[in-house]
Amino acid sequence: MALLEITGLAKRFGDIIALSAVSLRVEEGESVGVVGPNGAGKTTLFDCVLGVVQPDSGQILFGGRRIDSMPPFRRSRLGIGRTFQRLELFSSMTPREHLLVTERVRAGGGRLWKDVIGLGRPSADERRTADEVLELIGLSDVADVPVEALSLGHCRLVELARALVGPLRLLMLDEPSSGLDEGERNTLVDVLRRVRHERGVALLVVEHDLDLVAAVVDRLVVLDVGRVIADGSVEEVMADPAVRRAYLGAVP
Amino acid sequence: MTQFLSYVLPGIPYGCAYALMATGLVLTYRASGVFNLAFGAQAYVSAVVFSVAVGNGWPVWAAFVVAVVLISPAIGLLMERFLFRYTRTAGPLVKLVPTLGLLIAIPSIVQMAIGTAPRLPAALVLRPVHVYFHLAGSAVSGEELSTTVITVVVVLALAFLLGSTAIGLRMRAVVESPRMSELSGVRADRTSAFAWALSSLFAGLAGVLLAPIYAVLSASDFTALLVAAIAAAAVAGFDSLPLALAGGIGLGVAQEVIGGYLPSGTVLSSGLRPAFPFVVLAIALVLRRSFRQGTAGDPLASCDPPTTAFRPPVRLPEVAVGSRVFGVLVAGLMIAVALALVPGNWEFVFTLGIVLSIIFLSITLLTGMGGQISLCQATFAGVGAFTVGQLAVHFGTSVLLATVLGGVLAGALGAVVALPVLRVGGIAVGLLTLSFALLADNVLFLYPWAGNGATGLTVPRPMVGNVNFAGAGAFFWLALAVLVLVGGAVKFLQGGTFGQELAALRGSETGSVAIGIDVRRLRVMVFALSAVIAGIGGALYAMLEQSVSVDDFNYQFSLVFVVVVAAVGVYSVAGAIEAGLLYAVLTQLVTSLPSRYSSLLALVFGLAALTYVRHPEGVVAYGKAWVLDRAEQLVRHLRRDEVHVAAPPGPQVPTDGGPEPDGSRIGGRGLGRVARSRHRAGTGSAAARGHRRGHGGEGS
Numbered sequence: 001m002a003l004l005e006i007t008g009l010a011k012r013f014g015d016i017i018a019l020s021a022v023s024l025r026v027e028e029g030e031s032v033g034v035v036g037p038n039g040a041g042k043t044t045l046f047d048c049v050l051g052v053v054q055p056d057s058g059q060i061l062f063g064g065r066r067i068d069s070m071p072p073f074r075r076s077r078l079g080i081g082r083t084f085q086r087l088e089l090f091s092s093m094t095p096r097e098h099l100l101v102t103e104r105v106r107a108g109g110g111r112l113w114k115d116v117i118g119l120g121r122p123s124a125d126e127r128r129t130a131d132e133v134l135e136l137i138g139l140s141d142v143a144d145v146p147v148e149a150l151s152l153g154h155c156r157l158v159e160l161a162r163a164l165v166g167p168l169r170l171l172m173l174d175e176p177s178s179g180l181d182e183g184e185r186n187t188l189v190d191v192l193r194r195v196r197h198e199r200g201v202a203l204l205v206v207e208h209d210l211d212l213v214a215a216v217v218d219r220l221v222v223l224d225v226g227r228v229i230a231d232g233s234v235e236e237v238m239a240d241p242a243v244r245r246a247y248l249g250a251v252p
Numbered sequence: 253m254t255q256f257l258s259y260v261l262p263g264i265p266y267g268c269a270y271a272l273m274a275t276g277l278v279l280t281y282r283a284s285g286v287f288n289l290a291f292g293a294q295a296y297v298s299a300v301v302f303s304v305a306v307g308n309g310w311p312v313w314a315a316f317v318v319a320v321v322l323i324s325p326a327i328g329l330l331m332e333r334f335l336f337r338y339t340r341t342a343g344p345l346v347k348l349v350p351t352l353g354l355l356i357a358i359p360s361i362v363q364m365a366i367g368t369a370p371r372l373p374a375a376l377v378l379r380p381v382h383v384y385f386h387l388a389g390s391a392v393s394g395e396e397l398s399t400t401v402i403t404v405v406v407v408l409a410l411a412f413l414l415g416s417t418a419i420g421l422r423m424r425a426v427v428e429s430p431r432m433s434e435l436s437g438v439r440a441d442r443t444s445a446f447a448w449a450l451s452s453l454f455a456g457l458a459g460v461l462l463a464p465i466y467a468v469l470s471a472s473d474f475t476a477l478l479v480a481a482i483a484a485a486a487v488a489g490f491d492s493l494p495l496a497l498a499g500g501i502g503l504g505v506a507q508e509v510i511g512g513y514l515p516s517g518t519v520l521s522s523g524l525r526p527a528f529p530f531v532v533l534a535i536a537l538v539l540r541r542s543f544r545q546g547t548a549g550d551p552l553a554s555c556d557p558p559t560t561a562f563r564p565p566v567r568l569p570e571v572a573v574g575s576r577v578f579g580v581l582v583a584g585l586m587i588a589v590a591l592a593l594v595p596g597n598w599e600f601v602f603t604l605g606i607v608l609s610i611i612f613l614s615i616t617l618l619t620g621m622g623g624q625i626s627l628c629q630a631t632f633a634g635v636g637a638f639t640v641g642q643l644a645v646h647f648g649t650s651v652l653l654a655t656v657l658g659g660v661l662a663g664a665l666g667a668v669v670a671l672p673v674l675r676v677g678g679i680a681v682g683l684l685t686l687s688f689a690l691l692a693d694n695v696l697f698l699y700p701w702a703g704n705g706a707t708g709l710t711v712p713r714p715m716v717g718n719v720n721f722a723g724a725g726a727f728f729w730l731a732l733a734v735l736v737l738v739g740g741a742v743k744f745l746q747g748g749t750f751g752q753e754l755a756a757l758r759g760s761e762t763g764s765v766a767i768g769i770d771v772r773r774l775r776v777m778v779f780a781l782s783a784v785i786a787g788i789g790g791a792l793y794a795m796l797e798q799s800v801s802v803d804d805f806n807y808q809f810s811l812v813f814v815v816v817v818a819a820v821g822v823y824s825v826a827g828a829i830e831a832g833l834l835y836a837v838l839t840q841l842v843t844s845l846p847s848r849y850s851s852l853l854a855l856v857f858g859l860a861a862l863t864y865v866r867h868p869e870g871v872v873a874y875g876k877a878w879v880l881d882r883a884e885q886l887v888r889h890l891r892r893d894e895v896h897v898a899a900p901p902g903p904q905v906p907t908d909g910g911p912e913p914d915g916s917r918i919g920g921r922g923l924g925r926v927a928r929s930r931h932r933a934g935t936g937s938a939a940a941r942g943h944r945r946g947h948g949g950e951g952s
Contacts, residue, residue: 071770073765073769076766076767081766084766089759089760089763090758090760091760092755097755101749101755104749105767110748114748115744115750117741120744120747120749120750121748162767
C-alpha cells in the first residue's frame with residue numbers, strides 16, 4: 001500500500017487550470033522529486049495534499065485513508081510535514097521556539113488548565129529533542145535569534161527543522177534550496193538523506209535545482225500546465241524529449 | 253401599499269446619509285487599506301462647525317464652504333500625511349488602532365473648543381420643516397428633499413470622477429497596487445492623499461446633511477451613524493461604490509419599514525434601529541468571502557519589508573532584576589497610598605484601577621497575544637456584571653459563585669461571537685464586535701432579565717464565611733487577589749502552549765496549520781477566554797459600584813478600553829495593570845478640572861494611541877524600554893573590561909572573502925551580522941550572548 005496516493009486531482013482558479021487529473025503515488029520511505037516549469041501546478045499540488053487548498057475533484061489517500069475532507073491541521077498531525085516556497089515562519093519567534101511549539105502541537109497539544117497554572121512550559125525532553133534537531137540542521141548558533149533577523153537561507157532551514165519535529169511520515173519540500181548558499185545546500189542534502197534513512201520518512205521535493213533533486217530522489221515526476229508529462233527514474237525522465245520541450249521550450 | 257410607502261419615504265434621507273458615509277469609507281479603504289472608524293467623528297466636526305457658524309450669523313453657503321469644503325478635507329489630509337501614509341504595508345491592527353484613537357480624540361477636542369453646552373443643528377439648503385409636496389400621502393419636507401438631491405448629485409459626480417478622469421484612473425491604479433503604480437510614474441502618496449481628502453469631504457457632507465435629524469448634536473449619534481454606514485459598506489464588500497450607495501439607501505429604508513411594522517413600545521421596536529446594522533453587518537461579513545483577503549492582492553506586496561512583530565529584548569541580568577525590584581517597590585507604594593496614607597477618595601480610585609486592570613487583561617490576551625481586535629469587551633464585562641446582579645438578587649446565589657458564572661456566561665457569549673469571526677479576519681472582526689456591542693446596548697441589556705435598562709441593578713459585595721468584603725478596604729484586597737490570579741493566569745498562558753500557539757498564529761496562519769494547530773479552535777478559545785476575563789472584571793466592577801446599568805457598559809467604553817490599553821502597552825500583563833491604574837487615577841484627577849475639560853482624558857489616550865503606528869508596544873512600554881536601555885549602557889560602562897573578555901567582537905567581514913548576502917533583512921542589522929559571523933567563523937560560542945550583544949548594539 002502506498003503512503004500517499006493521489007488520483008485524478010484537479011483544481012482551477014477561475015480560468016487558470018492549476019491541476020488537471022494529476023495522479024501520483026509515493027511509497028513508504030520513497031523519495032520523489034516533482035519538477036516542472038513555473039506555473040506547472042507544483043505548489044498547488046502540495047496545497048491540496050496539506051488541505052490549505054480544496055481540490056475541485058480527485059481523491060487523496062494517505063496511509064490508505066482518505067484525507068480529502070480532513071481539516072489541514074489533522075492531516076499535519078498524521079505525519080505530513082511541509083515547507084513553503086514563500087516562507088511561512090512565525091515572525092517574532094526564535095528557531096528554538098518554532099521547534100518547541102511544533103513538538104507540543106504534533107504530540108496532541110497542551111492542556112489549557114496546565115497552561116493556566118503555569119505547567120505549560122516545555123519539558124526537558126522536549127528541549128532536548130529541539131536541541132537535537134537544531135544541531136542536525138546546523139542552526140544551534142542562531143537558535144535564539146528571532147527569525148526576522150535571520151537570512152533567507154537560515155529561514156529556509158528553520159522551516160525544514162520545523163517540519164522535521166514530531167512523528168513524520170511524509171515530508172513535502174517546496175523549493176528548499178532557493179536562497180541557500182553552497183554550505184547550507186550541502187547540509188540540506190545531507191539532512192534529507194539522513195531523515196530518509198534513519199527515520200524512514202518519505203520525501204516529496206519540488207525543486208528547480210536538478211543536481212540537488214538528482215542527489216536526493218529515486219524517482220522524478222514532471223508536471224506541466226497541471227498534467228503529469230513524465231514519471232520515472234531521474235535518467236529516464238531527463239532523456240524524455242517531452243520534458244526537455246516543457247523545460248526549454250524546444251529540443252535544441 | 254400607501255402605508256408601506258409612508259415607511260419607505262422617510263427612510264430615504266437616512267439611507268442617503270448612510271450611503272454618503274459608506275461611499276467615503278469604501279473610498280479610503282480601497283485607497284489605503286484603512287478602515288477609517290474616525291469617519292463618524294469627522295462628520296461630527298463638520299456638523300458642529302456648520303451649526304456654530306450659522307448660529308453666529310454666517311450665511312449658510314459660507315458656513316458650508318468652511319465646514320465641508322475646507323475643514324473636513326483638511327482633517328483627512330492631515331490623517332493621511334501623518335499617520336496612514338506609513339501604515340500601507342502594516343497589519344490590520346496597526347491600521348485600525350489609530351482610527352480608534354481619533355474617534356475618541358476628535359470629539360474631545362470639539363468639546364473643549366466649544367464647551368459642553370448642547371448645540372442645535374442647523375439645516376442646509378431648503379427650509380427644513382417646510383413641506384414642499386406630498387408623495388403617496390406622505391409629506392416631503394425640505395430636509396428630506398435636500399439630503400436626497402445632494403446625495404444623488406454628489407454620487408454621480410464621484411462616479412464621473414472615478415470613471416472618466418485622469419485622477420480617477422490613477423486612484424484606481426493605486427488601489428490595485430501602490431508600488432506598481434509608482435513604478436509606472438504615478439505618485440501614490442499624492443493620489444492616496446487625494447482619496448483621503450475626497451472621502452473626508454463625504455464625511456463632512458454627510459454630517460451636515462444628517463445633523464437636522466438629531467435634536468442635539470452629539471458625537472455618539474455620529475458613531476452610531478458610522479456603524480450603519482459600515483453595514484452598508486459591508487453589503488458592498490468594502491469594494492464597490494455603486495453597491496455601497498445602494499446598500500446605504502436600502503439600509504435606511506429597511507430600518508424604517510421594519511421599525512414601522514413592529515409593535516411600538518417594546519424593547520425590540522425602540523432598539524431595532526440602532527441594532528439593525530449589526531444584523532446586516534453580520535450577514536454581509538459572513539456571506540462575503542472576498543473581504544477576507546483584504547487588500548492583499550498587490551502583486552508587489554512582497555517588495556515591502558515585512559512588519560516587525562514586537563518582541564521584548566533580553567536584558568542584562570542586573571537590569572532585569574533591578575527593574576523587577578523597582579516594580580515591586582512601586583506596587584507596594586501604591587498599595588500603601590491606596591490604603592490610607594493619602595487623604596481623599598484614593599482607596600476607591602485604586603480599587604477601580606485594579607478592576608479595570610482585570611478587564612484590560614482581556615484585551616492583553618485577545619489583542620496582544622491573539623492579534624485580534626474586539627470592540628465589545630465592555631459588553632462582555634456587562635454580561636458578567638448583570639449576571640452577578642441577577643443571580644445574587646433574584647436567586648440568592650453566593651456572589652463569588654455568581655462572579656464565576658458571570659465569567660462563564662460571558663465566555664459562552666464570546667465563543668458565539670467568535671463563530672462568525674472565524675470566517676472573517678482582521679478589521680472585519682473589529683467591525684463585527686462593534687456592531688455586536690451596539691446590539692447589546694440597544695436590545696439585550698434593556699430587558700429586565702438582563703441589564704434592566706437605564707434603571708439597572710443593584711449588586712451586593714460578597715461575603716465568604718465570616719469575612720465580609722462589603723467594606724472598602726476589604727474589597728480592595730479582594731480585587732487585588734483576583735487581579736493577581738487573573739494576571740498570573742494570563743502570564744502563564746503567554747509562556748505555555750496556548751500562548752506559543754497564538755504567537756505562531758500571529759506570525760503565519762498557513763504555517764500554523766502546517767504544524768497541526770487547530771486554528772479555528774484556537775480562535776474561538778482566545779475569544780472565549782478573553783470574554784471570561786472581561787466578565788469577571790465586569791462582575792467586580794459591579795460589586796465596586798454596587799449599582800450598575802447599561803450606561804456603565806456601553807460600546808464607547810469598549811472603544812476607550814482598547815485605545816487606553818493600546819496606548820499604554822498591549823503586549824504584557826504589566827501593561828494592562830499600568831493602563832488600568834493610570835486610567836483610574838487620571839480620571840480622578842480630571843474631575844477637579846472645569847467641566848469643559850471633562851473629556852481631556854479621551855484626548856490624551858486617543859492621541860497616545862496614534863503612536864501605535866510606530867510603537868505598537870505602547871507609550872509606557874516604550875518609555876520603560878528607553879530607561880532600561882540607558883540602565884544597560886550604564887551597567888556595561890561600569891564593567892567594560894569584563895564585557896570585552898566575555899564577548900570579543902567577531903569578524904565583521906567573512907574570512908572566506910566571498911560575497912555574503914547581508915545577514916539581516918530588517919532592523920536588527922547588528923543582530924543578524926553578529927549571529928551570522930559567529931556561525932561562519934565557527935566559534936560556536938553561546939548564541940544567546942551574541943543575541944544580547946546584538947540588541948545592546950542596536951539600542952546604542
